[in-house]
Amino acid sequence: MKQFKTESKRILDLMINSIYTNKEIFLRELISNASDAIDKLKFISLTDDKVISDFSINISVDKDARTLTVEDDGIGMTEKDLEKNLGTIAESGTLAFKKENEGKTDSELIGQFGVGFYSAFMVADKIQVFTKAYGSETGYKWESEGVSGYDIVEYAKEGVGTKIVLYLKPDTDDEKYSEFLEEYKISSLVKQYSDYIRYPIKMMTTHTVKKEGTPDDKPEYEQVQELTTLNGMVPLWKKPKSEVNKEALDEFYKSEFHDYLAPIKGVYAKIEGAITYDTLLYIPSKAPFDYYSKDYKKGLKLYSNGVMIMDKCEELIPDYFGFIRGVVDSSDLNLNISREILQQDRQVKAIANSLEKKISSELKKMLENEREAYENMFKEFGLSIKFGVYAGFGYNKDKLKDFLMFYSSKKEKLVTLSEYVKEMAPGQDKIYYACGESYEKIARLPQIEKAKDKGYEILYFKDGVDEFVAKILNDYDGKKFASVTEADFSASDDSEKAKLDQKSTEFKGVLDFIKESLGDKVKEVKLSLNLKSHPVCLSSGGEISIEMEKTLNAMPNSDKKVKADKVLEINAEHKVYEKLKGLFDTDKELLKKYAVVLYSQARLLSGLDVDDVFDFVNAITEIM
Numbered sequence: 001m002k003q004f005k006t007e008s009k010r011i012l013d014l015m016i017n018s019i020y021t022n023k024e025i026f027l028r029e030l031i032s033n034a035s036d037a038i039d040k041l042k043f044i045s046l047t048d049d050k051v052i053s054d055f056s057i058n059i060s061v062d063k064d065a066r067t068l069t070v071e072d073d074g075i076g077m078t079e080k081d082l083e084k085n086l087g088t089i090a091e092s093g094t095l096a097f098k099k100e101n102e103g104k105t106d107s108e109l110i111g112q113f114g115v116g117f118y119s120a121f122m123v124a125d126k127i128q129v130f131t132k133a134y135g136s137e138t139g140y141k142w143e144s145e146g147v148s149g150y151d152i153v154e155y156a157k158e159g160v161g162t163k164i165v166l167y168l169k170p171d172t173d174d175e176k177y178s179e180f181l182e183e184y185k186i187s188s189l190v191k192q193y194s195d196y197i198r199y200p201i202k203m204m205t206t207h208t209v210k211k212e213g214t215p216d217d218k219p220e221y222e223q224v225q226e227l228t229t230l231n232g233m234v235p236l237w238k239k240p241k242s243e244v245n246k247e248a249l250d251e252f253y254k255s256e257f258h259d260y261l262a263p264i265k266g267v268y269a270k271i272e273g274a275i276t277y278d279t280l281l282y283i284p285s286k287a288p289f290d291y292y293s294k295d296y297k298k299g300l301k302l303y304s305n306g307v308m309i310m311d312k313c314e315e316l317i318p319d320y321f322g323f324i325r326g327v328v329d330s331s332d333l334n335l336n337i338s339r340e341i342l343q344q345d346r347q348v349k350a351i352a353n354s355l356e357k358k359i360s361s362e363l364k365k366m367l368e369n370e371r372e373a374y375e376n377m378f379k380e381f382g383l384s385i386k387f388g389v390y391a392g393f394g395y396n397k398d399k400l401k402d403f404l405m406f407y408s409s410k411k412e413k414l415v416t417l418s419e420y421v422k423e424m425a426p427g428q429d430k431i432y433y434a435c436g437e438s439y440e441k442i443a444r445l446p447q448i449e450k451a452k453d454k455g456y457e458i459l460y461f462k463d464g465v466d467e468f469v470a471k472i473l474n475d476y477d478g479k480k481f482a483s484v485t486e487a488d489f490s491a492s493d494d495s496e497k498a499k500l501d502q503k504s505t506e507f508k509g510v511l512d513f514i515k516e517s518l519g520d521k522v523k524e525v526k527l528s529l530n531l532k533s534h535p536v537c538l539s540s541g542g543e544i545s546i547e548m549e550k551t552l553n554a555m556p557n558s559d560k561k562v563k564a565d566k567v568l569e570i571n572a573e574h575k576v577y578e579k580l581k582g583l584f585d586t587d588k589e590l591l592k593k594y595a596v597v598l599y600s601q602a603r604l605l606s607g608l609d610v611d612d613v614f615d616f617v618n619a620i621t622e623i624m
Contacts, residue, residue: 001149023175026123027186028193029116030070030164031057032307035197037074037162041134044075051134053160059190059203059230061181068124068180071163076133082142082152086117086129117164121146123177124166130155131162187230196235196306196329202227235306237268237278237329244268253282256301257325261285264377265370267326267362275350277330281359284325287380291323298322300355303329316352320388320400321359323381328355363403367416375414378405386465394472401473406459406466407439409452415459417476425455430482431475433459435467435547437607446534446605447484453532454491458484464551484530485546485606487539487567492529500529503572510584510591511570517595518568521611527577528569535576538602541565546606568599593619 034057045051053073060069077085120127125145132139139157144150157163168177179185183205190201205228214220236244236252249266253259263282270278279300290296298319299312306329317324332347366374378385382405389397389404405414420431432451436442442460451458461467470481482489492500504511504527515525523541531537540546542565549564570577576598583591596619600610610616 001151003149023122024180024189025193026119027070027180027189028307029119031190031194031197031201033116034070034072034074034162035199035307037072037076038199040075041073041160044134055199057197057199057201059186059201061183061186063178063181066168066178066181068166068168068186069163070166071161073159073161076136076160076162077129077131077140078133078136079138079140079152081133082129082131082140086142086144086150120164120166123168123180125169126167128165128167129162130157130165132157132160134160190230193308194306195231196233196238196303197231198233198306200229200233201231202229204228235303235327235329237270237280237327238306241268241270249280249282252280253325256327257282257284259284263325264373264380265362265366267358269358271354271358273354275330275332275347275354277328277332277351277354279326279328279355279358281324281326281355281362283323283377283381285376285380287323291381292383296322300325301327303327304333305329305331309333315348316355317359318352318356318388318396319391320385320396321356323384324359360399367403375405378403378414383463383465386463386469389469390465390472397473401476404469406433406461408457408459409443409448410457420457420459421477421479423457424479425457428456429479431459431470431479432456432482432484433461433467433470434484435461435545438462441607445485446531446537447489447539449532449534450530451484451491456484456491461547464547464554467545467547468551483540483545485537485539487524487526487541487569489539490530496529500527500572503527503577507572507577507581510580513584513588513591514568514570514580514595514598517592518599521566521599522568523565525568525570527572529572531569531571531574533574534605535571535574536598536602536605537569538606538608539567539569541567546608550607568602570598590623593622597623 038053038055038057041051041053042055045053055073058069058071060071061067062069127144129142130139131142139155140152141155141157142150142152168180169175171178183203186203187205194201204225206223206225208221209224211220211222236248246266249268250262253263253266254261262285264285265283267279267281269281281300288296297312297314298317299310299314300316301308302310302313302316313328316328328351330347330351363374363377366377385400385403389400402416402418405416406420407413408415408420417431424431434442434445434448436445439460439462442448442462448458461470467483474480484491490497507527511525511527515522518525522538528537538546544552544562544564546564546566549562552562570580580591580594583594596615600616600619603610
C-alpha cells in the first residue's frame with residue numbers, strides 16, 4: 001500500500017472534517033469532476049475523429065452492497081495521472097490542462113479534481129476508482145480507505161473513462177448515509193446542485209406504468225425501471241436572449257425560489273468585459289417574513305460553469321439591495337480548495353461592482369417606465385434602501401437618494417425627492433416633512449393643518465429611519481429638509497409674525513408661569529400661529545426630534561434613554577388663549593391644572609404616552 005505524503009494526510013483529515021460543512025455536496029464534486037473529464041476528451045475530439053463517445057455521466061446504486069457509483073466516458077487517467085491527481089491531494093489535473101490550453105479553447109472547466117474527489121470520504125469508508133485513459137491500452141484500479149493510504153493495480157477496464165465506486169459508511173444516530181442510496185435523494189441533489197451540467201446525468205429510476213393488455217376501466221399497474229436523465233443541462237441564463245421571455249423568467253423564479261407569486265421584475269443579462277458572467281436577477285413581489293430581521297441571509301446563487309458553488313453568496317450584493325434574488329454564473333472565478341469557499345479576489349469584487357451598477361440601472365428604468373411596479377417594489381423593500389442611505393454615516397447616500405420615495409400630502413401618493421423639488425412653489429427653499437406612526441396620524445398632527453392651508457406640500461415620514469435619512473442627506477438639490485413640527489418652523493407671513501410678537505409680549509407672564517409649572521418637562525412654552533383648530537402641540541427644540549426619541553428608545557438594548565427637547569406651543573388664535581390669560585389673573589392654582597392637561601394633550605397628539613396618568617386624571621377632575 002502506498003502512503004499519502006504527511007501534508008496530504010493532514011489535508012485529507014481537514015477535507016473530511018472541516019472544510020466542507022454539508023456532506024451532500026460530495027455528489028456535486030464527483031459530477032463536476034466527471035464533467036471536467038468529458039470536457040477534456042471533447043476538446044480532443046475537435047481534432048481527432050477517432051473519439052467515439054456518448055458524453056454522459058451515469059449514476060447507479062446497489063443497496064445490498066451499500067455502494068454508489070458515478071461513471072463518465074471522459075478522458076480517463078493513466079497510472080501517472082492517478083499518482084499525481086489522487087496520490088497528492090490538492091493536485092489539479094483540470095487546472096494544469098486549462099493552463100496548457102490557455103487561449104486555445106473556450107471549454108469551461110470546473111474546479112480542481114484532486115480536492116473535490118476527496119470530499120467523498122465524508123460519506124464513504126472505502127473508494128474504488130476504475131479508469132482507462134484515452135489512447136491507453138491499460139486500465140487501472142485505485143483503492144483507498146482514507147488516511148491509511150492507497151493501492152494502484154492494473155485493471156482490465158472496457159472503454160475509456162472513469163468509474164468511481166463509494167462504499168458508504170454505516171448509519172449512525174446522527175447521520176443516515178443510506179439516504180444516498182435512494183433515487184429521490186440522488187435526483188434532488190442533482191437537481192439542486194448539478195442541474196445545469198451540460199452533459200446528461202443518467203440513472204435507472206423506478207416508474208409506475210399501466211400493464212399492457214389490462215382494460216382502461218380496470219387497469220393494473222406495475223413498476224418498471226428506465227434510464228432517466230436527471231438534469232436539465234441548459235440553464236435559462238445560458239439560453240439566447242431571443243428564447244427568454246417574461247413567462248420563462250417568471251416560471252424559473254417560482255420554481256427556483258419556491259415562491260407562488262411571480263416576481264415584480266425579472267432581468268436577464270449577459271455581461272462581458274473585464275469579467276464575464278451570466279445572470280438572472282429578480283425583485284420578489286413580497287418581502288420574506290424575516291427580511292428585516294437579523295436572521296435573514298441575503299445573497300445570490302453562485303454558479304461556476306453551471307455548477308452551484310454557493311446557495312447565497314452575500315459578497316455579491318450590497319445590503320441595501322439585499323432583497324434582490326437570482327443567480328450568477330461565471331467561468332472567470334478563482335476557486336480555492338473548496339467550492340464552498342470563494343477567494344476574496346478581484347474577480348468576485350468585479351462581479352459585485354458590476355451587479356450593483358446593473359441593479360441600479362434597472363431600478364432607474366423601472367422608475368421611469370414602470371412606475372407602478374417600482375412603487376410596489378418600494379412599498380415592500382424601500383426600508384432597505386433607506387437603511388442603505390443612513391448606514392455608514394451616509395457613505396452611499398449619493399448613489400441611493402434618487403431611489404427614495406415618500407408620501408406627498410398634496411398628491412396623496414409616493415413621490416421621489418426629484419419630483420418634489422421640481423414642483424416646489426416659487427420662493428420655497430426647503431423640503432417640508434412631518435413624522436408619525438402612519439399616514440393617517442401624520443395628517444392629523446396639529447401643525448399639518450395650517451401648513452397645508454398655506455399650500456405647502458409635506459412629505460409624510462412614517463418609518464422610524466426616515467428622519468435619520470433626512471438628517472444624513474441634509475439637502476436635496478440644494479434644498480434643505482425642514483420639519484413642520486420643529487419649534488423654529490413658521491407658516492406665517494410677515495404681518496402674522498408681527499401680530500404674534502405683540503401677543504407673545506402681552507402673554508409673557510402666562511408663558512413663564514406655565515413653563516415654571518411644567519418644570520423640565522418642556523424646554524420652552526410659546527405662542528404659535530402654526531395651529532388652526534388645535535389649542536396646543538409639542539414641537540422639537542433641538543437636534544433630537546420627538547420621533548427620533550421614540551425610535552431610539554424603542555431599539556433593543558437601549559439602556560440610556562434619549563430625550564428630545566420639547567416645546568409646548570399654544571395656539572394664539574384659540575379660545576384657550578383667552579382662558580389662560582384670565583386664569584393667570586384670577587386663579588393660578590387652577591392654571592397649573594390647565595398646564596398639566598394641555599401638556600398631556602400635546603403629548604398624546606404627538607404619539608407619546610402621558611407622563612403621569614394620575615396627575616392628568618386629577619387635573620381633569622378638578623377642572624370639571
